[in-house]
Amino acid sequence: MSRANDDPRARRSRTSALAAATELLAEGGPGHITHAAVAARANVGRATVYRHWPDLRALLLDTLTTAAHPVLTLGHGPVRDELVTHLQQQTDWLNQPVSASLIATVMERAERDPDVRNLRDEMVSRAGEHLTDALAAAVARGELRAGIEEHTRDLVSRILGPLLFQRLMLGTPPDGVTVADTVDAALAAWQPNT
Template sequence: MPRTKSDPRARRSRTNALAAATELLAEGGPGHITYAAVAARAKVGRATVYRHWPDLEALLLDTLTSAVHPMFTLGHGPFRDELVTHMQQQADWLNQPVSASVIATVMGRAERDPDMRGLRDDVFGRAGEHLTDALAAAVARGELRAGIEEHTEDLASRIFGPLLFLRLMLGAQPDGETVADTVDAALAAWQPNA
C-alpha cells in the first residue's frame, strides 16, 4: 500500500530529510545536497528521498523555502519599537550559518532559475506588502509622515541592506545597537517633526 501525504511516517521522513538538507546547505552550500548525503544524514533510505523529491532541484527549492525567515511581519504597536524588535530577530536569523547559504543560493540562482526567482519574488513581495500595511497603520496613528507608504522598497533597502552587507560581505554579526541605529537612520526623514 503506497504512503500518502497524510501518512505520519511519510511526513516524518520528509521532515527529517528537509532538516538534513538544511544542515548540509549550512555546512557546504547547495553542492552538498545530494540524495545520498540527505538520506545518510536523515537516516532514511535513498529511495525515500527520491519518492519525496523526484529531482534534486525540487529538493533544493523545498530546502530553501523551509529555511527562509518571514520578513516585516509586524503587529500594530509602536512602529519603530516593533520594527527594531523584528529586525533584531532578522539579524539573529542572519547570524546563523544556514542563513548566509540560503540567501546566497537564492540570490545567485534567481538570475537564471525561474523557480528561485519565484521564491525570491515571493519572499520579498510578501515582505513589501507587510511593510506597506504596517507603514500605513503607523501613518494613521501619527507616528510617521504621510507618503512613506509609497517608499516601501527604498525604506526596506535602507534597513535590511546594511544588515545584509554587514553579514554577507563583511562577515560581521549585527548586534542590537547596530539594528536600532539602522532603523532610526532609515526612519529619520519620515518622523512627524522632520
C-alpha cells in the same frame, strides 16, 4: 488506500530529509545537497528521498522554501519600536550559518532559476505587504508622514540592505545598536517634524 502525503511515515521521512538538507546547506552550501547525502544524514533510504524529490532541483527548492524565515512581520505598536524589536530577533536568525547559506543561495540561484526567483520575489513581497500595513498604521497614528507607504520597497532596502551587507559581505553579525541605528536612519526622512 491513503495517498503518500497522508501517510505519517512519509511525512516523518520528508520532514527528516528537509532537516538534513537544511543542515547540509548550512555546512557547505547547495553543492552539498545530494539525494545520497540527504538520505545518509536523515537516516532514510535514498529511494525515499527520490520518492519525495525525483530531481535535485526540487529538493533544493523545497529546502530553501522550508528554511526561509519570515521577513518584517510586525505587530501593532509604534513602527520604529516594532522594526527594531523584530529586526533584532531576525539578526539572531541571520547570524546562524544556515541563514547566510540560504540568502546567498537564493541570491545566486534567482538569476538563473525562475522557481528560486519566484521564492525570492515572494519573500520580498511578503515583507513589503507587512511593512506597508505597519507604515499606514504609523501614518494614521501620526508617527510618520503620509506617503511613506508608497516607498515601502525603498525602505526595506535601506533597512535590510546594510544589515545583509554587514553579515554576508563583511562577515560581522549585526548587533542591537547597528539594528537600531539602521532603522532610525531609514525612518529619519519620514519623521513628522522634518
